[in-house]
Amino acid sequence: MACISPDGKPTASGFRILRALRDGLGSPEKIAGGTNVPLFKVRSGLREMETAGLVSSQEDQYKLEPKGKELADTVPA
Amino acid sequence: MEEVKEQMPSLPRLGQAAPSFEAVTTHGVLKLEDYKGSWLILFSHPADFTPVCTTEFIAFAEIYPELQKRGVELLGLSVDSVSSHIAWARNVEEKTKVKIPFPIIADLSKEVSAAYGMVHPGQSKTETVRCVFIIDDKQVIRTILYYPLTTGRNMDEILRIIDALQTSDANAVATPANWRPGDKVVVPSPNTQEMAEERLKEGYDCVDWYLCRKKL
Numbered sequence: 038m039a040c041i042s043p044d045g046k047p048t049a050s051g052f053r054i055l056r057a058l059r060d061g062l063g064s065p066e067k068i069a070g071g072t073n074v075p076l077f078k079v080r081s082g083l084r085e086m087e088t089a090g091l092v093s094s095q096e097d098q099y100k101l102e103p104k105g106k107e108l109a110d111t112v113p114a
Numbered sequence: 115m116e117e118v119k120e121q122m123p124s125l126p127r128l129g130q131a132a133p134s135f136e137a138v139t140t141h142g143v144l145k146l147e148d149y150k151g152s153w154l155i156l157f158s159h160p161a162d163f164t165p166v167c168t169t170e171f172i173a174f175a176e177i178y179p180e181l182q183k184r185g186v187e188l189l190g191l192s193v194d195s196v197s198s199h200i201a202w203a204r205n206v207e208e209k210t211k212v213k214i215p216f217p218i219i220a221d222l223s224k225e226v227s228a229a230y231g232m233v234h235p236g237q238s239k240t241e242t243v244r245c246v247f248i249i250d251d252k253q254v255i256r257t258i259l260y261y262p263l264t265t266g267r268n269m270d271e272i273l274r275i276i277d278a279l280q281t282s283d284a285n286a287v288a289t290p291a292n293w294r295p296g297d298k299v300v301v302p303s304p305n306t307q308e309m310a311e312e313r314l315k316e317g318y319d320c321v322d323w324y325l326c327r328k329k330l
Contacts, residue, residue: 076148076149076152077144077148077187078141080145081141
């Protein structure tokens with residue numbers, strides 16, 4: 038997986054996406070712009086994180102779920 | 115006895131929607147739709163750890179920053195496994211100091227290579243030939259290049275095609291033979307006699323009414 042390791046921990050780019058969501062960026066385009074993670078990787082990462090229950094989406098807008106928020110809060114600022 | 119005919123797959127063509135896919139890559143599972151809004155160069159190579167392919171991957175990695183400036187992503191493909199791709203990319207970096215920054219599809223099932231017509235049995239029944247599919251930001255196929263197994267691709271030409279396509283799209287013009295950015299472009303041919311007569315009065319650099327160039 039691109040953004041979640043087999044042990045369930047987000048990779049470096051996964052953490053950047055979680056932190057962007059925590060900071061209020063909701064669309065893949067805004068997350069890509071705010072994190073320097075390529076848009077294709079943001080989209081695939083969000084898909085993985087949604088499957089893992091870390092984020093949820095509605096009409097291409099993403100938000101953190103409690104499990105994702107907990108992980109995002111462990112990200113150093 | 116029933117005659118067994120070789121199946122001729124229907125190949126993608128210019129101007130058609132690029133065949134969709136979901137594939138395991140060195141950057142995780144990617145779908146074609148993940149690239150919506152970006153241009154994409156989907157290219158295949160025969161096999162990992164082979165000499166010509168290694169020179170090509172180094173060359174693709176070297177033009178990647180230029181491609182990114184143009185909003186273009188790269189996606190490689192061969193019928194090798196993800197582990198093989200990872201090992202090869204790490205080996206290339208270790209031996210040549212060139213990092214492979216783009217994903218590579220591990221098309222062990224040959225689903226993507228079949229959809230794009232990347233296996234040419236006259237060249238190899240098992241390996242993909244050197245294909246280049248340039249797909250625009252609306253996921254339409256804009257250019258297809260095929261190179262044989264023995265001939266490495268020309269990165270200048272790939273960049274030139276991207277520049278030409280994006281210039282044509284932005285300015286409703288065409289580009290002449292051997293065009294380079296900054297050269298004059300070709301004004302589309304007139305469709306009516308009236309337009310043909312007017313064309314010659316418009317101050318373009320014209321050989322005749324049907325071949326006029328202008329500076330952008």
